[in-house]
Amino acid sequence: MRTFPARVDPHFDIEEYDPEADLMALNMGPQHPSTHGVFRIKLFLDGETIVKAVGYPGYLHRGVEKLCEKLTYVQITPIFDKHDYVAPMTNEQAVNMAFEKLLGLEVPMRARVLRTILAELQRIASHLLWLGTFTLDIGGTIGGGASLMMYTFREREMILDLFEMLTGCRFHYNTHSPGGNRHDIPEGWETAVKAVLDAIEPRLDEYDALCDNDIFLVRTKDIGVLPPDLALELGQTGPVLRGSGIDHDLRRDAPYHAYDLVNVKVAVDDGCDCLARYRVRVAEMRESLRLVRELLTMIPGGPIIGSKPIKSLVQFKAAKGQVYVGIETPRGELGTYLIGGGDQRGAAPYRLKIRPPSLHAVAAVEYLLPGHMLSDVVTVLGSLDPIMGEVDR
């Protein structure tokens, strides 16, 4: 049994600069190149050692949840593309699955398999972006880190090209709708996907060479150790939780889409540190490649949208009640809690609450940082892979 050092209480009593404690209060962010958007961390430094860290999210709050109460179900999907802007596909799926559950719509098999493929491709794209920005944090924007970022963006572009073939959009797709998908698979898309997978797979081996890099290892090993019990208490999900040695993945434990047709091998690493989270994400990319390969062979024929396509808002009139849908996005469990029957026609949500995995991830920062050096702030924050659009909503 591995023992962890005593847990640091991030909330002990140093609120402002205290000359007697001889600490320096340093505001990192919101305008800082390495805070992955506009996250602000207030650091209390003893020399370069962090004594206390306080995270302040909220600089990117756009009122998405409130906005959804004024929009009809079909209008909400494009809003959700901008929510977690690194994985828009899975966001659309989360919210549309909640609508389908509320409205009792059946999704055709073809659309379900297609959604699974899209989700896995999106996972690869999101993890590639994460890998690039993570090494950017360690290696610097003018240096080795930027080199790997350019490589991962090259691969990510290929996946965005696939999405463009399918939906016409590179980033904000709006391809899911309640009851099915809008865009059917175009001619030659499967071949293109296979070509992209074949191109990416050997390059993942090249990225594995990072684990032979001593500088990468000393910068990530035993940095930001998140014990399993603390990870559970903080509500971590996704790679952060699995990097702390807890085997939990909604794709396998609560299958949705077509995940019940395939056997998802969940990557778990009990290192609990930044290196473990890196390993989990790289293993997930390989697993996603395998899953997409497998799913491509089992796309059934038929329609991609339900037999009753949504023609008018009147259909939603009876939509009352509340549902919760959680799916495994690249960052963890994205939960959508929906109460139906908003406006007079019943065509909008009464309340839509999002449970973003990134919000829980940045909550860990206050526990992980004390005791580390200033340089580790960006490593730890990067390893948690927060997307501030998702944190602040």
Add this chain to the structure above:
Amino acid sequence: MSPVVHALVIGIPLVTFLMGGAAVATWWERRFAGRMQTRFGPNRVGPAGLLQPVADALKMMQKEDIVPRDADRTLFNLAPLFPPFLVIASAAVIPFAATVGTDGAFEATGAVAALDIGILWVMSLAGLMVFPVWIAGWAANNKYTLLSGMRMVAQGISYEIPMIMTAMVPVIFAGSLSLSDIVAYQDANGWNALSLSPSALVGAVAALVFFLASLAEANRIPFDIPEAESELIAGVMVEYTGIKFGIFMLAEYLHTIVASALTAVLFFGGPSGPGPEFLGIAWMLGKTGALFVLIYWIRWSLYRLRSDQLMDLCWRVLVPLSLFLVMAAAVLVAGGFA
């Protein structure tokens, strides 16, 4: 020729060359980095983007010159002046050319001021380099620059020790502090860090340590923690705008060129090499260029160490190793093996 005339005749071309070299180096580095990163790099301004440094300089001169309200104005404005001055001054003693005397003896010439204590001059100027950075870090009255300045001081004075120690290795072999004499010794005895002999083995390890210490002194990855833009944004340059920022950048490139030249002179024979004497400059340029390429190759490949790991490497590995190298060199010389 009087020393003043000599200094002007050689110094003006040298400074011009260094300044031009630094400008071309920025262009070359960006093209090189572009090739490494599957992109093009600057290729729009002039042929193959060669005029990009000019455009950059013009752009920086047009930018507003901002002095933070709470900054120490005098020191803030003074700090950028020193780094290029110190770097160019240390280049003054480096011999760039080779001549063969009437008696057939090789002589390394071309230094602006061929001081007998060339090494001492270079090392003392390198030691002064921490001051402008610290002044800049302090004067800007910004916490990020302050942290960066503190890192620079810690790193600068730590890495000076292995740097000076390993610079003593060729000094011990050549029995002289003059860079020209060191090159002449290397030419006469066929010694350099790549030749095969016990003394050259010591020299090779010393060259490696010296090279690493130069990387740290010149703030290059993996030792560029004073300007660690992931956490400190731009280090001491956070508050500098326009041409003052540009001067800091210029000094960085100058520093890299001079560090490469110094490594080439101390451990790789500088202007000495096969062929007629007029090839001396070409040899010097080639060796400096090769080391310069290596520095940037490392820069665009590796990640950055943390500040405490950097100090660990210096005090636990490089300092003991360099002490051992000095001892080994002394034993070899005393035992008549070199």
